[in-house]
Amino acid sequence: MSYASRGRSGVFRARQHSQYHPPKQRAVLHSRYVHAATPPANQEPIPITHTFQEFGLNPVLVENVLQHGYTQPTPIQDQAIPILMEGKDIVGIANTGTGKTAAFLLPLIHKLVNDQTQGALILAPTRELALQIHEEFKTFAKNLPLSVVLCIGGTSLFRQVEVLKNYPHFVIGTPGRIKDLIQRGAFHPEKFTNVVLDEVDRMLDIGFRKDIQFLISQLPKKRHAAFFSATMTAETDGIMRSLLTDPVTVKVKKQETSQHIEQDIVTVKNGQNKVDVLHDLLLHDEFKRVIVFGRTKHGINKLEMQLQKRGIRVSAIHGNKNQNARQRSLQDFKRGKVQALLATDIAARGIDVDDVTHVINYDEPQSYEDYIHRIGRTGRAGKLGKALTFIS
DSSP states (O other): OOOOOOOOSSOOOOOOGGGOOOOSSOOOHHHOOBOOOOOOOOOOOOOOOOOOGGOOOOOOHHHHHHHHHHSSOOHHHHHHHHHHHTTOOEEEEEEESSSSHHHHHHHHHHHHOOTTTTOOOESSSSSHHHHHHHHHHHHHTTSSOOOOOEEEHHHHOOHHHHHTTTSEEEEEEEEHHHHHHHHSSSOOOOGEEEEEEEEHHHHHHHHHHHHHHHHHHHHOSSSSEEEESSSHHEEEEEHHHHSSSEEEEEEOOOOOGGGGEEEEEEEEOOOOOOHHHHEEEEESSSSSSEEOOOHHHHHHHHHHHHHHHTTTEEEEETTTTHHHHHHHHHHHTTSSSEEEEEEEEETTTTOOOSOOEEEESSSOOOOEEEEEEEESSSOOOTTOOEEEEEEE
């Protein structure tokens, strides 16, 4: 039974132009936007065989991890850290939210504390994910003699160039900015014998294939590498083979979130104002923390202004906003200062926010894969989520 067809309390009774309409017979693509939620199954927990103290990590590093709130390793950490500590290359098949960032950061921090002549390059698909990795690094490396620079767009290129002159131990960034710095002669990756590619499938979705191939060609032949991706395709497999040597594969994937997300469509009829429809939905109490997806930066900007004029607390993130503005919008959303975050697909990648009550596809996604990625922002941590897609 679709979300629209339920008649219990809490189902929307907005003005006539914004009411739900039970889905009629539609094309296959639209029918895939309708799905009754399945409560998350009680999956058998994956046994954990190590404590953080048993990995052989630097004692200061272990203390930082425990102070950060980790009580025991997650499955991906339990499996990946020993492999990386042994100096082996690794392929990690893992979703966002599995703890994979710590899985590669902890052994790298330990390694570079012991040998500060080395460097580590970490590549992420988006500014937001790179920033999250950078923040976790600072937490784990507290009181350790390691330096880091974050190299992403929307922030000062000049400052990044200046920091790189001092050869920081860790360089964390996006492929486009790192390639730019190499071509400017500001960054010399041949000195970085440790490399991590995180969320490679998303990098390829965004269009970074040629940039990744260029960056791999600039790395030293003798290197220690880690490769993380939620999915493996022929394209990701090609990148993996060019980067790694005799890798060990670990796979830790959570249950598909789309199965416990209640999905439905909102039909916008000819003559209806699409902004009115969205506005009426956001007036309902159950829409507490909402991510609204649009197709273009211009469209998201326009929608932000229209909703703000109506008194709705919203903020937008997209590629034309500088990094400080994007971070401010994201923090306001996390802290509940705004009800809805408006985002384009690329700008939203790497965002990890708990307790998102609804995802609204104001503009339809370009592919079903993008649709699944969008709605995966809700229904996390064993909770049911809700996703709505506007169609004409």
